[in-house]
Amino acid sequence: MTQTISKSGLSDLRSKDEIRAERRKGRTGIYLVAPGLLVLALFFALPVVVLLAMSLYVKPPGAEIGEFVPGFEIGNYMTVLSAYWPELLRSFWFALIATVLALLIGFPMAYLVAVRLREKPLLQGILLVLLIAPFFSSFILRTQAWKQILADEGFIAQALKFVAILPADGHLTATPFAVVAGLTYNFLPFMVLPIYANLGRLDTRLLEAAGDLYASPMNSFFRITLPMSAPGIFAGTLLTFIPAAGDYVNSALLGNNRNTTMIGQVIDSRFFKVIDYPGAAALSFVLMVSILVLVTIYIRRFGTKELM
Amino acid sequence: MNANLAPTLPETRTSGADLELRGITKRFAEFVAVKDLDLLVPSGTFFALLGPSGCGKSTTLRMIAGLEAPSEGSISIGGEDVTSLPSHKRPVNTVFQSYALFPHMSVLENVAFGLKRKKDPEAMAKAQAGLEMVELAHLANRKPAQLSGGQQQRVALARALVNRPQVLLLDEPLGALDMKLRRQMQLELKTIQTEVGLTFIHVTHDQEEAMTMADTVAVMNEGRIEQMGPPRELYELPRTAFVANFLGKSNLMRGEVTGKRAGLLEVDVAGHSVLLPEDRAVQTSGQVVVGVRPEKITIDRTSSGAAHNELSGTVIDVSFTGTTTEYLVDVPGIGRIGTFSQNRGQQPAAVGDTVYLYWEADYSFGLAGDERMDAGVEQ
Amino acid sequence: MKLGRWFVPVVGGLAFVYLLVPIVYIFVFSFNDAGRTNLEWRGFTWDNWANPCGAPAVCESLANSLQVGIVATLIATALGTCIALGLVRYKFRFRKLTDVLIILPLATPEVVLGASLLAQFLNLGWELGYWTIVIAHTVFCMSFVIVTVRARVSSLDPRLEEAAADLYASPRLAFWKVTFPLLLPGIVAAALLSFAMSFDDFIITNFNSGNFQTFPKFIYVSATRGIPAQANMIGSAMFIVALLVVIIGQIISYRKKKQLEKV
Ligand SMILES: Nc1ncnc2c1ncn2[C@@H]1O[C@H](COP(=O)(O)OP(=O)(O)OP(=O)(O)O)[C@@H](O)[C@H]1O
Ligand SMILES: [Mg+2]
Numbered sequence: 001m002t003q004t005i006s007k008s009g010l011s012d013l014r015s016k017d018e019i020r021a022e023r024r025k026g027r028t029g030i031y032l033v034a035p036g037l038l039v040l041a042l043f044f045a046l047p048v049v050v051l052l053a054m055s056l057y058v059k060p061p062g063a064e065i066g067e068f069v070p071g072f073e074i075g076n077y078m079t080v081l082s083a084y085w086p087e088l089l090r091s092f093w094f095a096l097i098a099t100v101l102a103l104l105i106g107f108p109m110a111y112l113v114a115v116r117l118r119e120k121p122l123l124q125g126i127l128l129v130l131l132i133a134p135f136f137s138s139f140i141l142r143t144q145a146w147k148q149i150l151a152d153e154g155f156i157a158q159a160l161k162f163v164a165i166l167p168a169d170g171h172l173t174a175t176p177f178a179v180v181a182g183l184t185y186n187f188l189p190f191m192v193l194p195i196y197a198n199l200g201r202l203d204t205r206l207l208e209a210a211g212d213l214y215a216s217p218m219n220s221f222f223r224i225t226l227p228m229s230a231p232g233i234f235a236g237t238l239l240t241f242i243p244a245a246g247d248y249v250n251s252a253l254l255g256n257n258r259n260t261t262m263i264g265q266v267i268d269s270r271f272f273k274v275i276d277y278p279g280a281a282a283l284s285f286v287l288m289v290s291i292l293v294l295v296t297i298y299i300r301r302f303g304t305k306e307l308m
Numbered sequence: 309m310n311a312n313l314a315p316t317l318p319e320t321r322t323s324g325a326d327l328e329l330r331g332i333t334k335r336f337a338e339f340v341a342v343k344d345l346d347l348l349v350p351s352g353t354f355f356a357l358l359g360p361s362g363c364g365k366s367t368t369l370r371m372i373a374g375l376e377a378p379s380e381g382s383i384s385i386g387g388e389d390v391t392s393l394p395s396h397k398r399p400v401n402t403v404f405q406s407y408a409l410f411p412h413m414s415v416l417e418n419v420a421f422g423l424k425r426k427k428d429p430e431a432m433a434k435a436q437a438g439l440e441m442v443e444l445a446h447l448a449n450r451k452p453a454q455l456s457g458g459q460q461q462r463v464a465l466a467r468a469l470v471n472r473p474q475v476l477l478l479d480e481p482l483g484a485l486d487m488k489l490r491r492q493m494q495l496e497l498k499t500i501q502t503e504v505g506l507t508f509i510h511v512t513h514d515q516e517e518a519m520t521m522a523d524t525v526a527v528m529n530e531g532r533i534e535q536m537g538p539p540r541e542l543y544e545l546p547r548t549a550f551v552a553n554f555l556g557k558s559n560l561m562r563g564e565v566t567g568k569r570a571g572l573l574e575v576d577v578a579g580h581s582v583l584l585p586e587d588r589a590v591q592t593s594g595q596v597v598v599g600v601r602p603e604k605i606t607i608d609r610t611s612s613g614a615a616h617n618e619l620s621g622t623v624i625d626v627s628f629t630g631t632t633t634e635y636l637v638d639v640p641g642i643g644r645i646g647t648f649s650q651n652r653g654q655q656p657a658a659v660g661d662t663v664y665l666y667w668e669a670d671y672s673f674g675l676a677g678d679e680r681m682d683a684g685v686e687q
Numbered sequence: 688m689k690l691g692r693w694f695v696p697v698v699g700g701l702a703f704v705y706l707l708v709p710i711v712y713i714f715v716f717s718f719n720d721a722g723r724t725n726l727e728w729r730g731f732t733w734d735n736w737a738n739p740c741g742a743p744a745v746c747e748s749l750a751n752s753l754q755v756g757i758v759a760t761l762i763a764t765a766l767g768t769c770i771a772l773g774l775v776r777y778k779f780r781f782r783k784l785t786d787v788l789i790i791l792p793l794a795t796p797e798v799v800l801g802a803s804l805l806a807q808f809l810n811l812g813w814e815l816g817y818w819t820i821v822i823a824h825t826v827f828c829m830s831f832v833i834v835t836v837r838a839r840v841s842s843l844d845p846r847l848e849e850a851a852a853d854l855y856a857s858p859r860l861a862f863w864k865v866t867f868p869l870l871l872p873g874i875v876a877a878a879l880l881s882f883a884m885s886f887d888d889f890i891i892t893n894f895n896s897g898n899f900q901t902f903p904k905f906i907y908v909s910a911t912r913g914i915p916a917q918a919n920m921i922g923s924a925m926f927i928v929a930l931l932v933v934i935i936g937q938i939i940s941y942r943k944k945k946q947l948e949k950v
Contacts, residue, residue: 013335017377017392022778028858029777033785036766036829040788043826044800047807051799054806105702112699125937129930130703135883137710137926140906144914145709145716148726188706238794246796249889253910264798264890271802271894277809284802288795295794375849395852396861408850412868421864422854471854 048288055281066275076282084266084283088290091263094176095245098183099191102240103233105184106191110232111225113192114199128196131189139186143253146182147173150254179260182250190239198232199225234302242291263287325351325386325399325474327372327507332381334367334531341367343531345381349509349524351474354501356518357511359528360554360684365511366405368528369477372509374398386474396425401468402477407460409452415439415463416448422471438470439463441500458489462496469500478510482517494521515555519543527551529684547590549597549675554684558599559645562681565593572669574616578641582672583616589674597675604671605647607635607657611664618666619645623657637663710926717919724913735920742915748905749921755817755901756885759824764878766825767832768870774833775840792830800827801894808895815897823895824888828881835880839873886925 014022058071081088113131117124134142150156150172160166172178202225210220226233248264255261263283270280327349334342342364349355357365370376372383374395382391390398401422409418420435428434439445442462452460461481468476478497482490498521501508512518518525519539526536527550535542535551546552549560563577573589575582575598582598589596612618621639633656634648645665649656657663719725720732740746774785792800804823805815813819843866851861889903896904906918 013379015377015379018379020392021377025777026779029773029779032769032773032777033779036770036833037785037788039766039822039825040792040829043804043807043822044792045788047803048795048799050810051803051806054810105698105705108695108698109702112695116695116699121941122937125941126934127703129933129937130706132879132883132933133926133929134706134710135887136929137713137922138903138906138918139887140889140903140910141713141914141918141922142709144906144910145712149709149712153727185705185709188702242794242796246798247890248798249907264796267798267802268893271805277806280802281806284799288799291796292794373849373853375852395849396855396857400853402850402853404846404850406844406846408844408846410847410850410865421851421856425855425860467854 051281052285055278055285057278057281059278066277068277073278076278077286080270080279080282081286084263087261087263087266088283088286090261091245091287092290092294094180094183094251094262095241095247097180098187098244099237099241101180101184102188102191103237106188106236107195107229107233109188110192110195110199110229114196115202115204118204131192131196134189140249140253143182143186143249146178146185147253150178173254174257174260176255176260178254179251179262182254183244183247186247186250187240187244190243191236194235194239195229195232198229202228230302238295238298242295245291246287325507326384327475327509328384329368329372330382330384332368332371332378332383334364334371334376335379341531342371342378345531345533347526347533347536349475349507351386351507352505354498354508354510354521354523356522356525357509357528358513358515358518358525358555360513363528364531365513365528366479369402369479369509369511372475373400373402373477399474400477401471401473401475402479403461403464403468403481405479405481405483407452407464407481409460409463409467411452414449414451415444415455418452418463419467419470421467426471434470435466438466441469442466442496457484458493461485461493465497465500469504469506472504473506475507475509478508480511480513482512482514490517497521519555525555527554529554543601545588545673546599547675548683549599549679549681550684552599552673552675552684553682554686557602557646559602559605559647560597560599560675560679560681561642562595562597562677564595568592573674575674578639580619580642581616583669584672584674585670588670588672591674591676595677597677597679597681599673599675600667600671602634602647604667605645605665606667607637607647607649608664608666609657609661612666614666617669617672618664620662620664621645623659623661623663626656626659628656635663637665639665710923713919714923714926717916717923719916719919721916725916725919726913735916739917739920739924742917744900744905745915745917745921748900748902751817751900752886752902755820755824756882759821759828759885760878760882762821763825763828763832763881764874767829767877767881768836768874770829771833771836771840772866775837776845789830789833792827793834797827797888797890798894801891804891805894815895816899819895819897820892820899820901823891824885827888827891828885831884832877832881835877836870836873839870843869883929 053070054068055076056070056072056074057068057076058073060067060069109131113124113127117127148154152171152173154172157166157172160172161168161170166172206224206228207220210224211217215223246264248262248268251260251262251265267280267283267287270276270283327347329345329347332342332345332347333340345368357368359365367376371378374390374393374397378391382389384390385399410421413421416432416435416439419438420431423431423434436445436448439448442465444459444462444466447455447459452463455463461484464481482493485493494517497508497510510518510522519542522539524536525539525542527534527542529550535547542551543556546555546558552558552560561577561582563575563582565573566576567574568586571586573584573586573592573596575584575596577598584598586592606612611620619639619642621637621642623635624638624644625636627634628651629648630651632648632650634646635657637645637647639645647665716725716728717735718731718733719728720730720734722729735741770785770789773779774782774789801823804819804826808815808819847865847869848861851865852858856864887903889907892901892904893907902921906914909915909918
């Protein structure tokens with residue numbers, strides 16, 4: 001038996017076997033997480049720091065395009081924010097609408113597959129595959145397909161014009177509508193899958209019990225099904241909102257005009273077309289922090305521990 | 309601790325091994341789950357560890373199996389110190405409370421698991437034989453999820469037994485079964501243990517199970533062994549209020565020793581004189597607690613006329629259970645005394661009747677005077 | 688009640704149609720005798736299916752994407768599974784920090800991940816190409832793997848490992864005989880998800896690939912000039928392969944279940 005005084009000041013009364021067992025567990029734990037954590041530290045945490053540093057770089061007088069030196073130019077943030085705050089707000093706005101739409105469309109899908117088709121595993125399996133398989137057909141290809149389906153010469157636009165829902169000179173593409181529809185479409189599986197996973201565990205006997213206790217179907221939906229699937233909805237909304245806010249493929253392919261530009265597009269063009277690294281970095285950082293703030297508020301308000 | 313008073317352990321058989329725990333303590337942070345436990349289980353014993361929930365039974369088993377390291381003390385099996393030996397090197401197998409069958413393996417593969425790890429060339433044949441022993445050979449190819457609770461339990465038992473461990477640990481293996489299956493499995497377990505002669509450590513909180521199956525019963529409470537010994541001895545002569553109340557029921561009365569004669573203590577209990585054999589008392593002077601089991605008491609409408617060991621009171625509750633009628637009698641100055649009588653056609657006493665309660669002095673037992681009289685009473 | 692009865696299947700069903708419309712479109716136009724631009728229907732042909740590598744760079748970019756996807760998935764799955772195991776089963780210091788480090792990439796939009804990695808690579812002076820993409824994909828796939836596998840690990844009864852140890856299996860054997868087989872479905876699911884995400888990723892790739900062409904990048908770049916019909920063919924073929932793989936898997940497990948029920 002060893003008796004040592006541990007750091008906390010409490011007397012450490014563990015035996016050598018206990019200490020050894022604990023050390024072994026600790027060591028195995030470290031071995032298991034260390035390689036992955038190293039990768040995350042080197043290629044996620046460190047890059048974010050580098051990005052932060054880069055956002056403060058300054059352009060020396062008379063420098064060539066793309067030449068910057070380390071500095072501490074907070075003004076970079078003022079410059080990009082004053083120029084691009086509309087795009088930033090629009091990104092969040094579009095992402096929010098797309099998330100709500102995806103939830104409204106996705107919940108019935110998840111419910112259909114997870115609960116209604118529980119007794120039909122084959123059909124359930126096929127629909128589940130249909131949710132995942134689109135990933136493999138390339139989302140840019142699908143977005144491009146939407147562009148062509150919704151094109152001015154396309155069947156849908158023509159039909160809408162024929163019944164005069166769409167004015168003769170109206171467009172479906174190059175509109176905020178098209179961009180939001182594209183975002184909704186592309187991130188729908190991210191909404192459905194977590195909800196599906198949650199509803200899959202829903203015990204339908206609970207609903208029967210509720211019905212037995214005189215709850216109307218509406219009532220038992222809002223009192224049981226919805227609260228029980230809350231963690232799934234929570235995860236789904238985050239998994240939809242976050243990538244949607246940063247996306248620029250949809251706005252580039254389906255929008256591509258001044259009133260659909262999203263912040264991702266701006267960051268991309270700052271980086272690659274304008275070669276304004278500090279500006280692009282500052283915008284990226286602003287985007288990251290605003291999302292973290294929004295997500296934190298959201299988690300505080302509605303969060304379950306389950307996600308973390 | 310009164311453990312030193314009790315155990316006279318029965319004759320040993322071969323093939324199992326002695327298990328000895330010396331000064332075992334287990335702490336989880338500040339909480340002490342097992343306190344300074346000493347235990348010697350001779351080989352071939354069916355040993356039952358009995359106690360209320362949370363008293364440290366599983367923790368004790370886990371330390372024997374090597375799944376948890378003790379904070380103090382040492383464990384030896386067959387004379388060899390295994391305290392620092394990892395679980396997979398100990399000649400011990402466990403039947404887990406939740407069975408812990410491997411869900412991805414068939415029943416047969418489950419049973420053969422330990423044998424294969426030991427590189428037994430006849431693993432499969434022995435596993436098959438093990439399944440035959442528990443009468444499940446026909447289900448060898450099923451997955452555990454396709455078995456009933458009782459069948460799973462038997463697979464868990466076979467999986468542990470085929471390895472012929474020197475010590476077999478059973479952590480409430482019958483807890484999940486219904487009454488009928490439980491009785492049947494108890495018989496089977498006892499038969500198997502007698503056949504193979506292994507050392508069984510059986511944890512349970514069913515006192516009847518412990519008493520019918522075990523050679524030795526240890527009653528555990530708050531991390532300590534209160535008392536251990538053969539079931540009958542534990543029942544007839546409890547040494548603490550906890551054991552007296554936890555194992556069956558007892559009537560306990562506080563009194564003062566007023567004299568001794570011919571090996572008997574005379575105790576004054578609220579004005580009544582109660583006699584108690586001196587060798588059945590933990591403490592022989594001052595304040596003591598006198599106990600008597602309900603079935604030892606005769607309930608009568610007329611006094612026995614004896615000067616000792618008789619109380620009188622008013623019946624406050626009568627309940628008919630079929631073979632017996634149970635009474636609760638309020639004795640002034642003492643409190644409630646429970647007893648019962650066999651239903652042999654006599655007119656039962658009714659609530660409000662005055663009755664006499666008497667018993668033979670040899671049935672009394674004496675506990676320390678500072679005991680809490682309600683220790684171990686089940687709610 | 689009536690409302691709920693038809694509401695769910697109808698809305699759910701329509702949503703599935705919505706999900707499949709562009710895929711059907713891609714599929715149909717993979718048979719278009721398109722010539723240079725695949726924008727309008729010019730007549731049916733088998734050519735694109737007979738000769739998928741007909742258009743320049745289509746197959747090359749597909750091969751690149753597959754390769755990156757497989758390598759990144761292998762690395763991310765291995766590292767992520769280890770982390771998930773370590774997080775659930777073992778105690779060590781810096782847990783909080785570890786949790787943050789795992790969750791943050793999930794809460795970071797792809798542009799930011801891409802941009803920060805680009806900043807890092809620029810800083811290190813690394814040339815953008817195959818390995819920088821593999822690294823980038825590994826990072827964002829890993830968090831998904833961890834979250835998926837961790838759920839599986841925490842639903843695994845720790846008693847099973849103890850039972851294995853009790854039955855003479857060393858920690859290593861207990862892992863390979865008991866823990867790993869039970870985690871395998873979760874690991875496979877995580878790997879598939881990871882591959883799908885990598886294969887389909889455009890934004891992060893676009894930041895970190897330099898001149899290295901991946902399939903999504905190829906399509907994005909050629910979108911302005913017109914996407915060759917061969918790309919539609921490949922998109923459709925990938926979709927069908929994925930569909931078949933999962934359906935066959937399902938049928939096998941369904942059969943197995945049926946067979947077990949008979950025993
Ligand atoms: N790993 C642990 N960490 C902290 N406390 C623990 C741990 N394991 C057990 N304990 C505590 O130790 C005490 C004894 O637990 P143990 O499982 O041995 O009880 P038990 O007698 O088997 O009870 P039951 O009959 O309910 O199974 C309990 O109070 C329990 O909360
Ligand atoms: Mg227990």
